[in-house]
Amino acid sequence: FSAGDEPDGSAKFFATAFRNEVLKDAVMRLLNERDGLILGVCNGFQALIKLGLVPFGEIREQEETSPTLTFNTINRHISKMIYTKVISDKSPWLAKTRPGETYVIPASHGEGRFVAPEGIIEKLFENGQVATRYADSTGRITMDSEYNVNGSFMAIEGITSPDGRCFGRMGHPERIGRGVAVNICGEQDMKIFEAGVEYFR
Template identity: 55%
Template sequence: TLFRNPVLSEALENLLYQRDGLALGICNGFQALIKLGLLPYGHVQPLKADSPTLTYNTIGRHLSRMVETKVVSVMSPWFSSCKAGDVHTVAISHGEGRFVATPEQIRELAAKGQIATQYVDLSGKATYDSEYNPNQSVLAVEGITSPDGRVLGKMAHTERFSAEDVFQNIAGNKLQPLFKSGVEYFK
C-alpha cells in the first residue's frame, strides 16, 4: 500500500530506470514486489484477477526448512556471479510462498528468461514433489525477474547464511552470491 503512493512509485521507477538501479525482494519482499506489479511486469501497476501471484502453501501452514534451488536464467544482474544450472541449498520460511500463474503466463515467463530459479530434487530436476517443492509452486518456480532482470523476487532466504557458523551440518552449496552480484553491478 505504501509504495502505491504516487511519490514513492515515481521514486522507485526513477531508481530503476533513470538511475540504473536494482531491486531485490526475498520472501515477504517478493510478495510486495509481485503485489505491486513490479514482478513480473517491471513497473508498478494495478493487478488483474489472473495476474501471477504468491498464495498460501498447499499444506495450509508455515514451512521452515532447507530446499534445493537451481538457477535457470542468468539474464538478471543479480545472477552475474552464477551459472545456469547452479544448485544452491537455501532456507525457506513462509506460509504464503506458492507461486501461481496461468499456463500461458508460465510459458511467457519461461520464454523471456524471467523464471530465475526453481525448486529441484537431488538430481537437479524441477519437480512438483512436495519433498523438494514444499509449497507446490507452479513449474517449481522459486524466483522470477522483471523483463529486464533489474527486479528479482525469490522465496528462499539467501541472506540466512554465514560461512562460519550457520548450517554447518547440512550438505550442499549454501552460498548463493546474489549480494556479491548486486554490488559488482555498480562497480
Template identity: 55%
Template sequence: EKFDYKDNFERISYNGPAINGASPKILIPAFPGTNCEFDSAKAARDAGFNPEIIVIKNLTADAITDSINYFANAAKDAQAIFLPGGFSGGDEPDGSAKFILAFLRNPKVTEAVENLLYKNDGLMCGICNGFQALLKSGLLPYGHIIETDENSATLTFNTIGRHQSKIVRTRVCSNKSPWLAETKVGDVYNVAISHGEGRFFCDEAQIRKLAANGQIATQYVDLKGTPTSDILFNPNNSAFAIEGITSPDGRIFGKMGHSERYDQGLYKNVAGNYEINMFKAAAKYFA
C-alpha cells in the same frame, strides 16, 4: 517441468553506473512485522553495499507521511532497494504484503522507485514477504508498479495449509539478472525457507511467457537437480516449481528462499552450496 535454459538471454549490462569508488547505497525499508532487516543489512554490507535500514512508522498519519517523504528523498541518492522478509502487517487482512503494497503505491514512493530503477539505472530485490510485495505491486513480473488483477501472478498459501521452514535446493534457470551474475545456469544452491504463503501461481500461458523471456530465475529441485512438485523438495507446491523470477530486463529479482540468512559456519549439518552471492553480484554492478 524442467526448462532446458541456455545462457544466451539478452541482458542489461553488468557494468552499471560507476559511483566513483564509493560503496553503493542500498535502502532496506523495515515495515511493521518485518523480521529480516538486520540479516539483510549484514549480507549487503559484507558484499560491499552501504545499507540503510529505514523504519516505516505507522503510529499516526503524520508518521506515515514522514516515512514516505524520508524514503522518497533517500532513494534519490541510492543505487538499490531491498524488501526484506517477515510478516508485514501480520499478513492481515486476507493475506501477505498488504502494508508494503500500500506503501509502494503511494505516488511519491512509486515515483522514487521508478526513478531509481530507470533513470538512475538501479536494482531492486525482494525476498519472501518482499517477493510477495513485488508480485502484488506488478514490479514482478512486469517491471513497473501497476494495478494487478485476479489473473496476475501471485504467491498464495502453501498447499500443506501451514507454515514451512526447512532447507531446500534451488536450481538457477536463468542468470539474466545482475543479482545472479555470479552464478551459472544449472547451478544448484541450498537455501533456507520460512513462509506460509510461498506457492507461486499463475496460468500456464503466463508461465510459458516468463520461461521464453528467461524470467524464471530459480526452481525448486530434487536430489537429481530436477524441478519437482514433491513437497519434500517443493515445500509450497509452486507452479512449475518456481522459486524466483525477474522483471523483463532482469534488474528486479524476487525469490522465496532466504539467501540473506546464510553466513560462514551455518547449516553445517545440511551439505550443499549456499553461496549464491546475489548481494556481491549486485554490488559489482555498480563498480
C-alpha cells in the same frame, strides 16, 4: 511478519505504501533513470509481485490474471532447507551463478506458492524471467512436496522483471554466514549481494 497473521498482510502493507505517488515515482526513477536494482526475498517477493515489479518491471494494479503468491498447499508455514536450481542468469543478482547450478538455502513462509495462468508462465520461460526453480538434491526439477515445499506451479521459486533488474524469490540466500547451517551438504552461497554490488562498479 510486521502485519501479523492476516493473509497477504505484509504484502498488502508494502504494496499500499509503495503505491503512494511519491514512493512510486522514486522507485520508477530508481529503475528508469538510475539503472537501479531491486531484490525481494520472501515477504519482499510478495510485495514485488503485488506491486507488479515482477514480472512486469513497473508498479501497476493487479488484474485477475496477474501472477501471485498464495497459501502453501499444506496450508501451514514451512521452515526448512530447500534446493533451488538456477534456470536463468538474466538478473544481475545472479551474475555469480550459472544456469544449471543447484544451491541449498533456507525457506520459511506460509504463503509462497507461485500461481499464474499457463499463458503467462509460458511467456516467463520464453523471456528468461523464470530465474530459479525448486529441485531435489540432484538438481532435478520436481513437483514433489518434499522439495517443492509450497506447491508452486512449474516449481517456480523466483522470477524477474523483463530486464532482470527486479528479482523476487521465496528462498533466503541471505541467511548465510560462518556457523550457519554447517551440517547441511551442498553449495549455499549464491553470492547474491556480491553480484549486486559489482553491478555498479
